[in-house]
Amino acid sequence: QQQVKQSPQSLIVQKGGISIINCAYENTAFDYFPWYQQFPGKGPALLIAIRPDVSEKKEGRFTISFNKSAKQFSLHIMDSQPGDSATYFCAASIKIGSGYSTLTFGKGTMLLVSP
Amino acid sequence: DGGITQSPKYLFRKEGQNVTLSCEQNLNHDAMYWYRQDPGQGLRLIYYSQIVNDFQKGDIAEGYSVSREKKESFPLTVTSAQKNPTAFYLCASSIGAFYGYTFGSGTRLTVV
Numbered sequence: 001q002q003q004v005k006q007s008p009q010s011l012i013v014q015k016g017g018i019s020i021i022n023c024a025y026e027n028t029a030f031d032y033f034p035w036y037q038q039f040p041g042k043g044p045a046l047l048i049a050i051r052p053d054v055s056e057k058k059e060g061r062f063t064i065s066f067n068k069s070a071k072q073f074s075l076h077i078m079d080s081q082p083g084d085s086a087t088y089f090c091a092a093s094i095k096i097g098s099g100y101s102t103l104t105f106g107k108g109t110m111l112l113v114s115p
Numbered sequence: 116d117g118g119i120t121q122s123p124k125y126l127f128r129k130e131g132q133n134v135t136l137s138c139e140q141n142l143n144h145d146a147m148y149w150y151r152q153d154p155g156q157g158l159r160l161i162y163y164s165q166i167v168n169d170f171q172k173g174d175i176a177e178g179y180s181v182s183r184e185k186k187e188s189f190p191l192t193v194t195s196a197q198k199n200p201t202a203f204y205l206c207a208s209s210i211g212a213f214y215g216y217t218f219g220s221g222t223r224l225t226v227v
Binding site (some may be wrong): 032034036097099101 | 219
């Protein structure tokens with residue numbers, strides 16, 4: 001069964017600190033790994049994504065680290081701010097033909113950044 | 116502005132009733148998806164469609180039905196066969212693999 005395991009379930013970080021969320025997968029057919037950010041009552045929004053041929057991708061304060069051999073990837077949020085308080089989902093994509101894919105999501109991490 | 120519109124935002128259903136959740140996009144995306152979100156469970160795929168008049172079951176399709184008569188629209192019907200329908204339902208669309216999804220703002224369905 002396709003699964004993506006995400007940890008921790010919840011995380012409290014002080015303002016200015018580093019938030020780290022980890023994910024692991026089993027299916028080596030996954031070929032694209034996005035992270036989504038969701039605020040209460042809203043739909044998830046794409047934050048950053050990586051392909052397995054790259055070990056790290058950085059966009060502003062957000063960095064994905066990818067370890068293909070360990071089948072693990074993580075999101076690092078540098079200089080965490082109260083506005084980053086949200087639920088974060090990792091996901092893994094698998095092709096379904098004709099150039100499209102479906103996403104399998106982790107169960108989410110609730111991040112609270114304290115002022 | 117391009118995006119995905121889900122309606123209604125809140126929906127209440129009596130047990131035994133079918134309800135239809137609307138999803139419309141003006142992004143010109145071919146692929147559309149329905150996910151269900153429960154607390155602590157992440158997002159689980161219900162149905163997806165790559166082109167008009169074609170759709171496939173996802174991981175939890177039982178008790179749900181969809182149609183794709185127009186590229187812009189992908190309504191989801193929650194039938195009385197769905198035993199635990201109370202959840203947050205999210206519609207998404209995609210332009211293709213490696214581009215991620217654009218999500219709507221969701222519909223919260225409550226069975227009363």
